[in-house]
Amino acid sequence: MEASEMNLADGEYTVEVTMEGGSGRASIQSPTELTIENGQAQAEIVWSSSHYDYMMVNGDKYLPVNTEGNSTFEIPVSVFDEPMTVIGDTTAMSVPHEVEYTLTFASESVASVQSSGGNGMGGAGIAIVLALVVAAVSSMRLRRRKSRRI
Incomplete structure (x- = not known):
């Protein structure tokens, strides 16, 4: 299911995300932050490591949005409830390696981030x-x- 099919209003949400691939040593934070703007979904991916220097999604390169702590990226979410292929470039080994992962964003877990006002x-x-x-x-x-x- 595409983000536009979910009919989510512009705003801040959380979503459960699962990851497969790689060596199994790296993980990502879940639930993760999800932003909807003009019908487009963007997720904040926080790795369990500070050694990721870029991610590739649909052929586009994304750089970390932070300089300290675990590597954090803002990437587009093109599909929910189906595996989405991404590449993470890790510098944890002697030379950088691009590692293929699949991320699956669970549509039923999307929850609005409530502001108490x-x-x-x-x-x-x-x-x-x-x-x-x-x-x-x-x-x-x-x-x-x-x-x-x-």
Whole structure:
């Protein structure tokens, strides 16, 4: 299935992706970030290694979008639920090697990245803030009581 057939609105999503090929020592992060813009899908591929210096997808070369940490690429997703052939060039060996992989993006796993519209704090963050407020109020009351006794 092509991205345009999925009728996804422009926005940010996550998607489960599986990888096959290579020596089995490298892996990619899943789920991965998926961006839809004008009906075109683009995935952020994060390798388990910092030794990938480019990727080839449909004959086009993609360079990493980062300079530190594990190699990260933004590549187009042309198909969901079917293997998509990509090439990763690894420099981990004595000389660079192009390694063929297949990536399969699972359409049923696509999930919208929800924006809370607020400050981005989850329940734990709110609980911590409330606990600090209670502690501050208690401390102020205790100081007032002590000052009245003197």
